[in-house]
Amino acid sequence: MKACFMGLGYIGLPTAIIAAKNGIEVNGVDVNPIVVEKTNAGELHIIEPGLGELLKEVVSTGALVATTTPEECDAYFMVVPTPFKGNHQPDTSFVEAATRTVLPLLKEGDLYVIESTSPIGTTEAMADIIYSERPELKGKIYIAYCPERVLPGNVIYELVQNDRVIGGIDEASTEKAIAFYAQFVKGQLHRTNARTAEMCKLTENSSRDVQIAFANELSLICDRAGINVWELIALANKHPRVNILQPGCGVGGHCIAVDPYFITSAYPEESQIIATAREINNYKADWCAEKVENAMLKFELENHRKPVVAMMGIAFKPDIDDLRESPAKYIATKVMQKCNNASILVVEPNVSEHNVFNLTDYNEAYEIADIVVFLTAHTPFKSLEKREDKVILDFCGIFR
Numbered sequence: 180m181k182a183c184f185m186g187l188g189y190i191g192l193p194t195a196i197i198a199a200k201n202g203i204e205v206n207g208v209d210v211n212p213i214v215v216e217k218t219n220a221g222e223l224h225i226i227e228p229g230l231g232e233l234l235k236e237v238v239s240t241g242a243l244v245a246t247t248t249p250e251e252c253d254a255y256f257m258v259v260p261t262p263f264k265g266n267h268q269p270d271t272s273f274v275e276a277a278t279r280t281v282l283p284l285l286k287e288g289d290l291y292v293i294e295s296t297s298p299i300g301t302t303e304a305m306a307d308i309i310y311s312e313r314p315e316l317k318g319k320i321y322i323a324y325c326p327e328r329v330l331p332g333n334v335i336y337e338l339v340q341n342d343r344v345i346g347g348i349d350e351a352s353t354e355k356a357i358a359f360y361a362q363f364v365k366g367q368l369h370r371t372n373a374r375t376a377e378m379c380k381l382t383e384n385s386s387r388d389v390q391i392a393f394a395n396e397l398s399l400i401c402d403r404a405g406i407n408v409w410e411l412i413a414l415a416n417k418h419p420r421v422n423i424l425q426p427g428c429g430v431g432g433h434c435i436a437v438d439p440y441f442i443t444s445a446y447p448e449e450s451q452i453i454a455t456a457r458e459i460n461n462y463k464a465d466w467c468a469e470k471v472e473n474a475m476l477k478f479e480l481e482n483h484r485k486p487v488v489a490m491m492g493i494a495f496k497p498d499i500d501d502l503r504e505s506p507a508k509y510i511a512t513k514v515m516q517k518c519n520n521a522s523i524l525v526v527e528p529n530v531s532e533h534n535v536f537n538l539t540d541y542n543e544a545y546e547i548a549d550i551v552v553f554l555t556a557h558t559p560f561k562s563l564e565k566r567e568d569k570v571i572l573d574f575c576g577i578f579r
């Protein structure tokens with residue numbers, strides 16, 4: 180079998196590598212020629228532990244070949260971004276573009292799968308496009324939806340071990356997709372229909388968003404009440420049926436910060452809790468930025484000079500290089516725009532350079548800063564000793 184993966188990003192590339200490692204001939208496709216060039220050279224363009232060695236192996240054996248345009252295959256997987264447009268409306272244009280790109284290559288017996296997080300009905304909509312352009316294929320190819328469920332930093336293990344939900348537009352499509360994933364997934368493969376599979380992915384991430392919103396709301400209340408939120412949550416979690424998550428400076432990434440809008444935009448009257456959770460998590464970032472600005476103003480009034488401020492971490496979660504929808508990056512940007520004459524050091528140990536921020540080493544920034552703002556709980560930050568001579572705003576629990 181030969182499989183085509185449309186998109187070699189944080190999910191597409193690892194999935195393509197794992198498939199190739201398990202005896203599947205893989206054509207990895209990306210519109211970015213730099214990504215294609217690096218992939219064919221056996222070089223990762225993302226940070227993911229252990230993946231680099233696997234990439235070199237599958238490239239050296241010819242099991243994985245990257246191109247900018249797809250080749251004829253037996254199975255096609257759409258693993259492209261699904262961001263949102265203005266007013267938080269989901270944008271499926273990348274899925275549609277990828278689908279139209281493989282349309283001329285489709286033949287009887289082929290498998291077409293969407294892995295991209297998508298609004299309910301997207302798989303059916305893509306099937307309609309395929310059949311309208313290639314009516315001779317109706318009933319002769321297999322179309323399904325199968326979302327990923329991986330945690331950045333543990334992708335190799337979770338792509339293989341996690342259960343998967345697979346929903347076809349008909350039973351034959353579901354079975355065909357299950358047969359493919361069974362080649363490398365050791366977790367259980369759960370059968371359903373396409374719409375339920377789409378909603379399942381959105382539900383998983385919306386549930387997480389609501390849980391995080393509860394923790395973030397607690398942090399706002401505790402700040403007003405003069406209570407250590409970290410201690411409070413640790414004590415509350417001693418209850419055998421309570422498991423409160425940890426608060427942060429918001430919610431980021433291409434999943435939890437985005438997917439709930441796919442539900443709220445389509446079902447605004449019904450999704451009250453989901454919509455409120457999004458508002459709370461978005462507000463938390465603005466609240467953090469205001470806290471930083473107030474601390475800077477207070478320092479200047481007391482010391483008669485502007486402070487040096489270290490913004491520690493701009494990735495959306497610890498120990499990764501992914502800045503998509505990052506509340507930490509948003510906070511750093513907002514503070515810099517509001518206080519343009521201040522000396523602000525931006526730290527991100529997982530990124531070597533950035534086209535907007537001049538990045539500073541975390542040890543150097545911590546040493547010279549008057550105000551230290553912990554935005555992302557990267558592991559290296561936890562080796563720093565808390566110092567009384569600095570104003571520390573710890574939004575992610577480094578010194579909890």
